Amino acid sequence: MNFKDRRILVTGGAGFIGSEVTLQLIKLGANVTVLDNFSSGKRKYLPKSNKLRIVKGDIRKKELVRRIIKDHEGVIHLAALPFIPDSFFYPGEFFDVNTNGTVNMLWNAIKTKTVETFVHISTSEVYGSAQFVPMDENHPTTPHSTYAVSKLAGDRAVFTLHKENGFPAVVIRPFNSYGPRFTEPYIIPEIINQIIRGTKELTLGNIHSSRDFTFVEDTANSMIKALQEKKAVGEIINVGSGNEIQIKNLASKITKLSKRKIKIRYDESRERPYDVNRLICNNKKARKILKWKPKISMDKGLLFTYKWAKKNPIKFSAPFKRWYYKN
Numbered sequence: 425m426n427f428k429d430r431r432i433l434v435t436g437g438a439g440f441i442g443s444e445v446t447l448q449l450i451k452l453g454a455n456v457t458v459l460d461n462f463s464s465g466k467r468k469y470l471p472k473s474n475k476l477r478i479v480k481g482d483i484r485k486k487e488l489v490r491r492i493i494k495d496h497e498g499v500i501h502l503a504a505l506p507f508i509p510d511s512f513f514y515p516g517e518f519f520d521v522n523t524n525g526t527v528n529m530l531w532n533a534i535k536t537k538t539v540e541t542f543v544h545i546s547t548s549e550v551y552g553s554a555q556f557v558p559m560d561e562n563h564p565t566t567p568h569s570t571y572a573v574s575k576l577a578g579d580r581a582v583f584t585l586h587k588e589n590g591f592p593a594v595v596i597r598p599f600n601s602y603g604p605r606f607t608e609p610y611i612i613p614e615i616i617n618q619i620i621r622g623t624k625e626l627t628l629g630n631i632h633s634s635r636d637f638t639f640v641e642d643t644a645n646s647m648i649k650a651l652q653e654k655k656a657v658g659e660i661i662n663v664g665s666g667n668e669i670q671i672k673n674l675a676s677k678i679t680k681l682s683k684r685k686i687k688i689r690y691d692e693s694r695e696r697p698y699d700v701n702r703l704i705c706n707n708k709k710a711r712k713i714l715k716w717k718p719k720i721s722m723d724k725g726l727l728f729t730y731k732w733a734k735k736n737p738i739k740f741s742a743p744f745k746r747w748y749y750k751n
């Protein structure tokens with residue numbers, strides 16, 4: 425897809441990954457509509473541009489989605505409740521947004537007749553802990569949280585609706601992403617925030633688990649490529665760097681950026697229950713079909729993120745205090 429003046433809808437476009445997708449699409453010349461309820465996304469993360477239209481609204485609203493999606497040629501669907509610890513407190517809301525919201529988006533896309541490709545953003549969490557590494561798209565799905573189950577149900581709905589209707593859809597499964605404009609206390613923002621607040625001792629749970637981190641510019645780029653590449657239609661594609669790092673090693677890498685002496689302490693009370701202990705991406709399919717590869721090294725990406733966080737301090741609220749679950 426040549427993006428010049430193409431009309432692309434980005435749900436969750438004010439969020440961490442969505443704002444990067446929006447920026448890149450605008451740079452490519454697309455006209456972008458962001459649909460976001462701003463539960464975690466922020467207006468200030470979006471650029472000022474005459475190529476951008478921002479709609480405040482909920483992906484679960486049938487009439488609104490029907491009206492907004494009309495006339496768009498591509499959809500990148502990122503809007504979701506993404507933070508696993510929140511799903512311990514509000515499992516029902518996760519299914520409502522991540523599963524039902526996804527069905528509402530896709531069903532309305534099918535009805536428009538203008539949408540050429542629908543890219544659904546899933547997650548590596550649907551696989552659960554690695555049973556073999558690196559994890560390809562045939563890895564069994566044994567999700568460990570209601571977040572992951574609600575995302576997997578969304579994926580399967582996208583896949584069946586794609587088959588039943590012959591409608592062009594792609595499922596992208598990103599492994600962990602990091603970078604500036606984060607919105608949730610994911611592990612890297614959590615470590616950076618503790619350091620910025622001046623701690624002499626990082627307190628972390630699950631330090632022995634390992635993850636595969638990709639810089640957000642690379643993650644976002646894979647989603648745009650998925651919209652472009654005809655061969656991606658009907659495919660599930662993993663997106664990740666292919667490199668594994670243990671959380672305690674990640675923490676010491678980040679502490680070095682502060683140039684201060686900081687200890688790392690394991691705190692059992694911060695341990696997530698039933699956590700996934702290992703995720704590493706096999707990105708062969710993304711390389712082949714999307715012609716995608718990660719470009720930013722972890723050292724460069726972490727430095728960039730750390731500098732951004734120092735300039736843009738964010739105070740996160742605890743899951744049970746978050747306003748949007750109360751509405």
Ligand SMILES: NC(=O)c1ccc[n+]([C@@H]2O[C@H](COP(=O)([O-])OP(=O)(O)OC[C@H]3O[C@@H](n4cnc5c(N)ncnc54)[C@H](O)[C@@H]3O)[C@@H](O)[C@H]2O)c1
Nearest residue numbers: 436439440441461462463464465482483503504547601607
């Ligand atoms: N961050 C990661 O490492 C990661 C990894 C794998 C998959 N993902 C997936 O990528 C997507 C984006 O994640 P993120 O980390 O950028 O999270 P995020 O919270 O920053 O972005 C989600 C966006 O969706 C919006 N939103 C939430 N509920 C909505 C609703 N009902 N209607 C409209 N908008 C709504 C939020 O305001 C926010 O802007 C999610 O689908 C997530 O599951 C993220």
